[in-house]
Amino acid sequence: MDSDEDFLSTVSSDDDIMLDDSENDDMSNGDEFDDAFDEDPDDEPDMGLQKQKTPVAYDVGYKVYSPGDIQKQQEEMMNEVNMILEMSKEDAAILLRHFRWNKERLIEDFMDNSDKVVEAAGIVTSVANPPQLETLSEFMCDICCDDDEGLRSFAMKCGHRYCVNCYRHYLTQKIREEGEAARIQCPAEGCSRIIDARSLDLLVTPELSDRYQELLNRTYVEDKDTLKWCPAPDCENAVECGIKKKDLDKVVPTVACGCGYRFCFGCILSDHQPAPCELVKRWLKKCADDSETANWISANTKECPKCNSTIEKNGGCNHMTCRKCKHEFCWMCMGLWSEHGTSWYNCNRFEEKSGTDARDAQAKSRVSLERYLHYYNRYANHEQSARLDKDMYTKTEKKMVQLQSASGMSWIEVQYLNSASQALQTCRQTLKWTYAFAFYLARNNLTEIFEDNQKDLEFAAENLSEMFEKPISELADSKLKVDIMDKTSYCNKRRLILLQDTAENLANGRWTFNVDLKNGQSGRQ
Amino acid sequence: MSLGTKRLGKELTKVLIRFPCEQIQKTLPPGITLVKADDLQEWLLDIQVLDQNPIYAGETYRLKFRFGKQYPIGITPEVVFTKQENRPIPMHPHIYSNGIICLDLLGSSGWSPVQNVESVCMSIQSMLTGNTKNHRPEGDADFVSTNKARPKDIEFYYHDNEV
DSSP states (O other), X not given: OHHHHHHHHHHHHHHHHHHHHTTGGGTSTTOOGGGGGOSOXXXXXXXXXXXXXXXXXXXXXXXXXXXXXXXXXXXXXXXXXXHHHTOOHHXXXXXXXXXXXXHHHHHHHHHHOHHHHHHXXXXXXXXXXXXXXXXXXXXXXXXXXXXXXXXXXXEOTTOOEEEHHHHHHHHHIXXXXXXXXXXXXXXXXXXXXXXXXXXXXXXXXXXXXXXXXXXXXXXHHHHOTTXXXXXXXXXXXXXXXXXXXXXXXXXXXXXXXXXXXXXXXXXXXXXXXXXXXHXXXXXXXXXXXXXXXHHHHHHHEEEOTTTOOEEEOOSSOSEEEOTTTOOEEETTTOOBGGGGTTOTTSOTTTXXXXXXXXXXHHHXXXXXXXXXXXXXXXXXXXXXXXXXXXXXXXXXXXXXXXXHXXXXXXXXXXXXXHHHHHHHHHHHHHHHHHHHHHHHBOOOHHHHXXXXXXXXXXXXXXXXXXXXXXXXXXXXXXXXHHHHHHHHHHHHHHHHHXXXXXXXXXXXXXXXXXXXXXXXXXXXX | OOHHHHHHHHHHHHHHHTSTXXXXXXXXXXXXXXXXXXXXXXXXXXXXXXXXXXXXXXXXXXXXXXOOTTTXXXXXXXXXXXXXXXXXXXXXXXXXXXXXXXOGGGSXXXXXXXXXXXXXXXXXXXXXXXXXXXXXXXTHHHHHHHOOSOGGGOOOOOOOOOO
């Protein structure tokens, strides 16, 4: 209980400090913005990062932003660009989006060749010619083929002119149906000019303008590699984390959103510590596809040498007669039965090389299957328990109410049950992934420590689970309450010890895996 | 009147008014013939490859267009080859044997409202003209037997821009 809460509160206090820093990192040596959250604290003036260099190896620095924070950040950047480059906020916004919010590069490139930047981003700089609707004579709209007199039309600087109706239709379609905002191009084929907010306001209803703004906000998060949306349903927060893709074999960047959902910043799947993303991806794929069915078939069956029907031998002697083609052969050497001479039922060709090879391959396949099943069963067991945990929260609440009336304890006093339930859930989540992790782990000196940690955590979690399931009458006993609280705290500690150990060794490259984490090539199937 | 009806009406008038004197006006480019445009939802057109490309010489192919209500904005028209007597599906590494065409301008990211039936036909015609490979796309059999999505929903991967 205590350690977990400590861990959570460190994170939240980091948040406060970090929030203030967002304005300062512009001053930092003009590096790419992405680097502002680099793990290397030495060349970083940020105090928040110093503080984040915690001794816990499984923890990564991150912060959570509400929708308001995201809006504020964008505005600050726009204001700054607007001041430095002396342009309107709308144009600054388009430029920033064009540069995927890399302000330093934008300013640098703009100083270098402003015309080129402006042209590439597709904005109109001349204040003398604000976007406007025009009525031209002899105009025919290429979209609706209308050429009525007095048809109002609009064109961006690219000169592709369409009637107001079609333009509006087009923009509505893009915004409403396709959810586009920052990169809506001119309707003309192959024209890459991007519509700006001012032109858009001229053409669409205020309601659609609002939706456009909302979508723009979203692209801010999507454009920046250091920001990701919290994947929990109905959660509107975004999380910022400086972890880079190439480091994902060294660290498992688990973050906890303000809404309480814990997920991996690297792959957006829910918390899968201690297994690195690549292993998780492989594991899920392995469990999902039927490669294991194939493994079973190869471990348990042989094919008829004549018609290739798959045969499982479930008893009897080595004299096989294929049901389908009536071919007679020896199960041992797969040779013709008639060639066995008089040594029937005791295949003396067993020692021949081809026969041994076939047997070896089969044995190997069987061992590999058993190994997989060993880990899979344990993984699946925790996963199933975790699924049951979904109801656990409501069950716990009910239990807490019952316990209050049974024992006369106050709401605060029964909170320990809630802590226990939460500890159980997190521990199970971690345990589940330790099995996927272990499946890919090649044995070395460190695996034993890992397995001990795993065993301890599992044992503690099962103990806690058992206590937790006790009937209300027993829970009311104050001794059990102390036991549960102790066990909860112990579970949390064991979990952190396991994570610390795995994360440290991962960061230092001390684990060896039987698959390659870097380039997606697998040593085994 | 929805945009689709209006625009298709205009496209149709453009073709039909000059249809009788096609020999002179050549509204539709050579090798492209309007077969049926009874309503404004589905049109049929025949196309031929005019140069001496041996893969397509002497053949006529039938294209079926299906339009959305908002045509030419929004949903891109569905354009496929249909198989009939004397109207085979042309051999092309981007055309599946069920008539589905893998062409970027028919996908939502490649479509522009400025495109029209005539320009689409011409693009397909030139796609055939320039082709020298007399075979189906890779994985044709698989795709044809398993695909249930409508052509516009298929995420083609335009991996090969040379054909």
